[in-house]
Amino acid sequence: MTAPREPRPDLDALATEAYRPELAGIDRLPTLELATLMNAEDATVPAAVAACLPQLAAAIDAAAPRMADGGRLVYAGAGTAGRLGVLDASECPPTFNTAPGTVVGLVAGGPSALVTAVEGAEDDAGLAAADLDELGLTPADTVVGVSASGRTPYAIGAVEHARRLGALTIGLAGNAGSPLGAAAEHRIEVVTGPEVITGSTRLKAGTAQKLVLNMISTITMIRLGKTYGNLMVDVRASNAKLHARARRIVALATGAAQADVEAALTATGGEVKPAILTLLTPVDANEAARLLTDAGGHLRTALARTASAGPQPAP
Incomplete structure (x- = not known):
């Protein structure tokens, strides 16, 4: 044409x-x-x-x-x-x-x-x-x-x-x-x-x-909630560099030890946002996924809606 x-x-x-x-x-x-x-x-x-x-x-x-x-x-x-x-x-x-x-x-x-x-x-x-x-x-x-x-x-x-x-x-x-x-x-x-x-x-x-x-x-x-502060919490860990970045992002957002970070990422299939949610609140990976869906993918919103969540570090 x-x-x-x-x-x-x-x-x-x-x-x-x-x-x-x-x-x-x-x-x-x-x-x-x-x-x-x-x-x-x-x-x-x-x-x-x-x-x-x-x-x-x-x-x-x-x-x-x-x-x-x-x-x-x-x-x-x-x-x-x-x-x-x-x-x-x-x-x-x-x-x-x-x-x-x-x-x-x-x-x-x-x-x-x-x-x-x-x-x-x-x-x-x-x-x-x-x-x-x-x-x-x-x-x-x-x-x-x-x-x-x-x-x-x-x-x-x-x-x-x-x-x-x-x-x-x-x-x-x-x-x-x-x-x-x-x-x-x-x-x-x-x-x-x-x-x-x-x-x-x-x-x-x-x-x-x-x-x-x-x-x-x-x-x-x-x-759209693709970040938490200035952290790329929706990063797709598709290679070794991005896997390392995912671990670092979870650690920065939560202050958790590396062993706990690894366990959280394993439980969430490498997804950063639910991993952070499980580390900052008493919910498991499945509940974290549900909370994030209800919050439209906004991690900060999901954290705020979790009544039992403790103080949240602001990146």
């Missing part, structure tokens, strides 16, 4: 594409000087993100209740923007024990576009609609269109189609007054300015996108 290509604004009008004549000789710089220059440019990104925090917080506050009710978080973008969305989505299951398909990354051109450019895919707004239809998008879902320029048809098409279906929409762009921002209910425009290499938005613009996507997924998961 190929939608007609719409004319795009002149590149000269985009801050992300601006040319910096003072950097015309960077290919002649010593490597250390060039690295220092790039590092200084990268240091400006957090401030650009900080300027958008109110808009970011509002978007997260709108998305989290939908996810609590079973909705999904869907990122849609092309090129670097799409790949960053896929990266963020892929890290949610091991970090927060989310079910497959809860956080989804769509990249224009499909999975092959993760490693190879798919010509014309980013210009196809209809392709984005088809990709969302294949997911069976519902009004409970949230779609985040991601585009450095803020004018990529695939990202705009995803947001427009999602909005027609009643889903929550967020537009993450690297230029102010972007068409993507205008198409979405929530506009997050992080203006990082011209790149060291003209138009190479995998640099500062991409870094800003990564920071914002980190916050969208992480803060949403905190709101």
Whole structure:
């Protein structure tokens, strides 16, 4: 399915594409000087993100209740923007024990576009609609269109189609007054300015996108009870490193001896939250699982509801 290509604004009008004549000789710089220059440019990104925090917080506050009710978080973008969305989505299951398909990354051109450019895919707004239809998008879902320029048809098409279906929409762009921002209910425009290499938005613009996507997924998961304080209590112990992390998290949350931590994790099948509950209260693994289900997975809520629970250390 190929939608007609719409004319795009002149590149000269985009801050992300601006040319910096003072950097015309960077290919002649010593490597250390060039690295220092790039590092200084990268240091400006957090401030650009900080300027958008109110808009970011509002978007997260709108998305989290939908996810609590079973909705999904869907990122849609092309090129670097799409790949960053896929990266963020892929890290949610091991970090927060989310079910497959809860956080989804769509990249224009499909999975092959993760490693190879798919010509014309980013210009196809209809392709984005088809990709969302294949997911069976519902009004409970949230779609985040991601585009450095803020004018990529695939990202705009995803947001427009999602909005027609009643889903929550967020537009993450690297230029102010972007068409993507205008198409979405929530506009997050992080203006990082011209790149060291003209138009190479995998640099500062991409870094800003990564920071914002980190916050969208992480803060949403905190709101869903995926953490206890700053501990990843929903971590999925799928390898040796994560098994060690699970043991450490239980120990930090409870102050229990390693032998008791091991026994609790064994009894709960390696699940961290019920293990903590059994160590902080007199309930067994089965009762801990029931209490957590009743509390919607929020460990702090389950602890508060356990009348016999003693003082709870706050991580």
